[in-house]
Amino acid sequence: MLIHSASQVLTLAGGPQRGDALGRLGLIEDGAVLLRDGRIVAVGGSAELRAAYPGEEQLDAGGRVLMPGFVDAHAHPIWAGDRAAEFEQRLQGKSYLEILEAGGGILSTVRATRGASPEQLIAQTRPRLAAMFAHGSTTIEAKSGYGLDLETELRMLAALLRLDDEGPWDLAITFLGAHAIPAEFKGRADDYVAELSANWLPELHSWWGQHASGRPLPFVDVFCETGAFSLAQSRRILEAAKALGFPLKIHADEFDNLGGTGVAVELGAVSADHLVATSAEEIAALAASDTVAVALPATPFALSEAHYTPARRILEAGGLLAVGGDLNPGTAWCENLQFSLALACRYLKLTPAEAIAATTINAAAAIQRQEQLGSIEPGKQADLLLLDVSDYRQLGYRFGTNLVRNVIKKGALHVHSGYPGQ
Ligand code: NIG
Ligand code: FE
DSSP: EEEEEEEEOOOOOOOOGGGGGTOOOEEEEEEEEEEEETEEEEEEHHHHHHHTTTTTTTEEEOOOOOEOOHHHHHHOOOOOSSSHHHHHHHHHOOOHEEEETTOOTTTHHHHHHHHHOOHHHHHHHHHHHHHHHHTEEEEEEOOSSSSSSSSHHHHHHHHHHHHHHHHHSSSEEEEEESSSSSSSTTTHHHHHHIIIIIIIIIHHHHHHHSTTTTTTOOEEEESSSSBBBBBHHHHHHHHHHHHOOBBBBEEEESSSSSSSHHHHHHTTEEEEOOOOSSHHHHHHHHHHSEEEEEEEEHHHHHTOOOOOOOOHHHHTOBBEEEEOOBBBTTTTTTOOOHHHHHHHHHSSSOOOOOOOOHHTTHHHHHOOOOOOOOSTTSSSBBBEEESOOOSTHHHHHSSEEEEEEEETTTTEEEEEOSOOOO
16 A cells, blocks of 8 residues: 655654654655555655555545554553542542552552453453554553452453454553552562562463463563652562563652662663653663653643653753653543643653654654564554644644544554544
């Protein structure tokens, strides 16, 4: 299929964009892209490609923007129940960490998730993934972490593997058994950490070999935070995971600075996420490493917090910055990554071009898929978005409405309602 007459093709060519290189769109005006067998074959001007490939099936982009599919590098899409009552409590003055300390928060979602069958979990998760996909997220990182016992965590991972097979989306799966201290280990956090590190991670490793046929190992993630896992506990879990060969992620500095970013850099984590309370020294260490900083602006927005990730300082230091959505039932129930992109423009002070790079090629790097995804380059997977706008800056400028007209996943055209016009 030859897609032609795009007002702008945003190629994002040339690999992940570090520091002040962020925002290189590789823009082609009146552009075209040739797709075959789910892959991108050629990119160029419309006239040039139509002359070079005359016999191809054609899709007229009608003067719209064509860009890579979004990669949502941080999501908790699988859970049961909801926390609308806690939302109301927070509006009345209780804090997120107070609710968690009282056995609510993540732990109330854990109770609901433990009680859900695999079929119920899949049935509740599928529409969330479908909504993310319809808003342009063609690849989605997906964490477990609402089981907090090995059986329920593996049930969540099995459900995610099924949903990945089902598609049309691709999932990048993460084990987040260290999301909170489960009620049965209250006051014995070190015992939970010992159990998870010494027994669950090796069991996960062999379970994955039997159930995930040929896929790379999942990421192992830890919520390093007051009320969740201390720095020493986070280090112990991540070191055990690293020794088994798991790639690492961390939730660090969402509320308090415990030093998690430094450990992530030291252990070569693929990404460090949230990074709101991160210090200048840690930003410098991060920027000197290959660990991707993943900002999640929907979370402070949804918690009515004043502080966001110091994205400009990360970029000035030369860091690799991505922006993710953080879909979860507690702090950010939002399936629309375009909304996070709009927040990134306002609160992280990114331009639309920077925010687009941070949700495509750099987000692909945050899940180790930058070789296959995140840009429109020959050889890459044909995951594209046709927007209902003719100027890419409308992304970020406008928010709340879905500006994606079509999602093209592995070369297949998925039609969505989109915007009624252009
Ligand atoms: O990324 N911080 C930890 N995990 C989620 C929140 C999960 C929840 O509250 O259910 C986050 O914000
Ligand atoms: Fe998270």
